Amino acid sequence: MPRVGVFGGSFNPIHLGHLLLAEDILELLGLDRILFVPAAAPPHKPPRGLAPAQDRYAMTELAIRGNPRFAISDLELRRPGPSYTVDTLEALRREGGPDGTFFLLIGSETFLDLLSWKEPQRLAQLARLLVIPRAESGFDPDGVQAQKVLAEIGQERWIQVPPALSAAQPADKGVLLVAATSLPISSSDLRRRAREGRSLTYRVPQAVSSYILERRLYREEGSWPR
Numbered sequence: 024m025p026r027v028g029v030f031g032g033s034f035n036p037i038h039l040g041h042l043l044l045a046e047d048i049l050e051l052l053g054l055d056r057i058l059f060v061p062a063a064a065p066p067h068k069p070p071r072g073l074a075p076a077q078d079r080y081a082m083t084e085l086a087i088r089g090n091p092r093f094a095i096s097d098l099e100l101r102r103p104g105p106s107y108t109v110d111t112l113e114a115l116r117r118e119g120g121p122d123g124t125f126f127l128l129i130g131s132e133t134f135l136d137l138l139s140w141k142e143p144q145r146l147a148q149l150a151r152l153l154v155i156p157r158a159e160s161g162f163d164p165d166g167v168q169a170q171k172v173l174a175e176i177g178q179e180r181w182i183q184v185p186p187a188l189s190a191a192q193p194a195d196k197g198v199l200l201v202a203a204t205s206l207p208i209s210s211s212d213l214r215r216r217a218r219e220g221r222s223l224t225y226r227v228p229q230a231v232s233s234y235i236l237e238r239r240l241y242r243e244e245g246s247w248p249r
Contacts, residue, residue, distance in 0.1 A: 026053070028126045029115065029150060031060040031099075031108055033068055034079050036213055036235060037086045038227045040206035042093075044155065047203040048128060049092055051184055052153075056092045057128075058115075059083050062106035063099045067136075072214060074240050076100050085230040107141040112149040125150035126199070131162035134198075137172050147176040152198045158205040173198060217241035 028048050034041065037059075045057040061083050063076040073079075080100055087093035098114055099106040108127070115125060127150040129137075134154045137143045146152070156162040163169060164181050173181070182197040208226055216223060218241050223232040235241065 024124060025055045025119070026124045026126065027115075027119075028052070028054045028057040028128055028153070029060060029112065030057050030128045031062060031106075031111065033065045033073060033210070034059070034061050034083045035072070035074055035210050036079065036227060036231055036240070037083045038208045038210060038213060038231075039225070040208040042086060042228070043204050043206055044128075045093065046090075048126075048153070048155075048201065051201060051203060052126065052199075054092075054126065056094050059087060059093065059095045060099055060111060061095070061097075063102070064105050066105040066107060066141075067139075072241075078234075078238060078240060082231045082234055085234060086228045088230070109140070109142045109145050109149065112146065116149060126153045127151070128153050128155065130154070131156040131160055134172060135162075135168050138175055143172075143176050147178055147198075152176075152178070153201055154198055155201050155203050155205065158207060164200055214241040218243070 028045070030041070030045055032041070045059075048054065049057055061076065061080045064070075065073070077100070080095070080097060084095050087095060096115075098111055102110065102114075112125060112127070119125075127146065129152065131154055134152070137146070140146065173179075177196065178198050179196040180198075181200045184199050184201045213223060213226060216226075217235055223235065227235075
């Protein structure tokens with residue numbers, strides 16, 4: 024029964040922090056693979072400053088090349104309209120069959136905003152939610168807001184990972200709280216650096232840096248080559 028981590032995002036652009044986090048999650052939870060799903064039209068992000076979906080997909084594909092346990096899906100690029108995660112998980116279930124277990128990777132800030140997403144209760148039924156606190160975010164899993172989201176999506180508790188790997192079973196009603204490695208790299212800072220003509224070395228894979236340079240991405244926010 025395959026165990027797949029679903030890592031969705033705008034990846035605008037993808038960077039080494041994304042890759043290190045994915046590798047850490049693979050190891051901590053013993054997953055079979057991480058599936059990167061670039062969003063075509065992220066419903067919670069303004070289009071300004073968002074590189075074309077095909078470019079973001081291409082950069083993600085370049086970044087994960089060479090890692091046999093990393094994969095990429097163009098599912099959201101093929102689907103018209105906003106890239107709702109619940110629709111993506113439904114489609115992955117149809118494509119992958121009923122035997123697989125999906126783990127949805129989300130940041131702690133995203134978790135606190137989860138009730139504004141489309142069908143958040145359904146999300147928790149389709150995949151185990153895996154929450155990664157951002158470094159120095161001050162996320163409090165026992166706080167009022169976090170506990171409200173937990174209750175509203177029908178989950179009963181937090182499961183700390185590590186060490187409670189044995190507790191992370193599909194039948195459990197619990198959200199995984201994972202202490203994974205987080206690098207202080209932000210996509211917004213990378214876009215600013217690219218716009219200013221500054222180096223992206225040691226922040227993104229070299230293939231991604233070369234792609235951004237060749238395509239002249241992020242030189243002027245909101246204006247892209249055709």
